[in-house]
Amino acid sequence: MLKVKGLLIGFAFVVAFAAEALGQSLPRIRAAYTSIGIQFDPVYIMKELELPRKHGVDAEILFVPVSSRAVQAALAGEIQFITSAGVANINANVSGGDFVGLTATLNTFVFKIIGSPEIKKPEMLKGKKVGISRLGGASDFSIRYALTRWGLVPDKDVAIIQVGGEQEEFLALQNKAVDAVVLSEPFATLAQRQGSTIVADLSQLGVAYSMHGFGARKSFIQANRDVAVRFMKAYLEGIYVFKTNKDVALNVLKKYTRLDDLSLVQVAYDEMSQRLIRRVPYPDREGIQTIIDQLAKTRPQMKNLNPGDFIDPSILKEIEDSGFIKKLYGNYLTLFTSKLNPLTSNSQNSRSRAVVKFL
Numbered sequence: 001m002l003k004v005k006g007l008l009i010g011f012a013f014v015v016a017f018a019a020e021a022l023g024q025s026l027p028r029i030r031a032a033y034t035s036i037g038i039q040f041d042p043v044y045i046m047k048e049l050e051l052p053r054k055h056g057v058d059a060e061i062l063f064v065p066v067s068s069r070a071v072q073a074a075l076a077g078e079i080q081f082i083t084s085a086g087v088a089n090i091n092a093n094v095s096g097g098d099f100v101g102l103t104a105t106l107n108t109f110v111f112k113i114i115g116s117p118e119i120k121k122p123e124m125l126k127g128k129k130v131g132i133s134r135l136g137g138a139s140d141f142s143i144r145y146a147l148t149r150w151g152l153v154p155d156k157d158v159a160i161i162q163v164g165g166e167q168e169e170f171l172a173l174q175n176k177a178v179d180a181v182v183l184s185e186p187f188a189t190l191a192q193r194q195g196s197t198i199v200a201d202l203s204q205l206g207v208a209y210s211m212h213g214f215g216a217r218k219s220f221i222q223a224n225r226d227v228a229v230r231f232m233k234a235y236l237e238g239i240y241v242f243k244t245n246k247d248v249a250l251n252v253l254k255k256y257t258r259l260d261d262l263s264l265v266q267v268a269y270d271e272m273s274q275r276l277i278r279r280v281p282y283p284d285r286e287g288i289q290t291i292i293d294q295l296a297k298t299r300p301q302m303k304n305l306n307p308g309d310f311i312d313p314s315i316l317k318e319i320e321d322s323g324f325i326k327k328l329y330g331n332y333l334t335l336f337t338s339k340l341n342p343l344t345s346n347s348q349n350s351r352s353r354a355v356v357k358f359l
Helices: 014-021 038-048 067-075 087-094 138-149 166-174 187-193 218-223 225-244 246-257 262-276 285-295 314-321 324-328 346-351
Strands: 028-033 058-063 081-084 099-101 112-115 129-132 159-162 180-183 197-201 213-217 333-336 353-356
Touching: 028 038, 028 067, 028 225, 038 058, 038 225, 038 246, 038 262, 067 081, 067 087, 067 213, 081 087, 087 099, 087 138, 087 285, 099 218, 112 187, 129 138, 129 166, 138 159, 138 180, 138 285, 166 180, 166 187, 180 187, 187 197, 187 262, 213 218, 213 225, 218 225, 225 246, 225 262, 225 314, 225 324, 246 262, 314 324
Parallel strands: 028 058, 028 081, 129 159, 129 180
Antiparallel strands: 081 213, 099 213, 112 180, 112 197, 333 353
């Protein structure tokens, strides 16, 4: 079992520990991530390395596998930060919520449509059943958008079936309960190795789409802006570690996906770390507009929504203007990480070191 929390982090927690020693308790928050996949690895990293505590926040980071459930918990004040593709936030706001996206970790689709061997191209999905994680979630939105682009009518030409998380989608495809599924990595590659085919790679559509960023309620940010800044610093540092320390990133991912074969994510990691996940993942108006336009096809009242009402880039701008990002990527602390690299021999581990940023 990976023991990331045992990593020696030098002076990483000096400020936090000093505050607690003086009897000053850290502000406590809860954050939720809503899926398992490589795009969430910066969140897993910030949890494993306790980066929020380093930046002065006592954060409990939870897995809530349904975006709508996470939104309801946030509306009830039980969770302060949630990852979302934006769809759940917009739907909640139309019903009276006050969510804004603070980041857009991805600004395009990253899903692949994986089908049974006989399905070779998108038009062959007609008359078939496609499994998704959750109705109203990112995989649901993505397949509906793509089907429309391909001239197919969702729910008429192609049945869309809710089956659970991506692990459940993978099993549904293997058991032939559905004909195709909407998967991200590493499950897309795993399905391919089991004989399934890539029907389409949605990242190649070139569509602006805000995906898997952290969001929060406007009311919480207004009352707790300093906490929001501190938590976002922790997340940006999680992105930094993900992008610059492949060994740490993949071994943390291995723990959360419960996959033993890291070769499943080698190519996906390179693409995510070098191209898709940005250092400063500002929320994107164009990505939100894509969501609004698609939702308006069935709910015309959404047509006139302003995408700027659903994002707040000011938190990241404040952090970037402070010089935090420049310093983060400019200074290094060399840390021994033998416990993080179980794939190497003992002799290699004794010499293994990882360069990880801690300010």
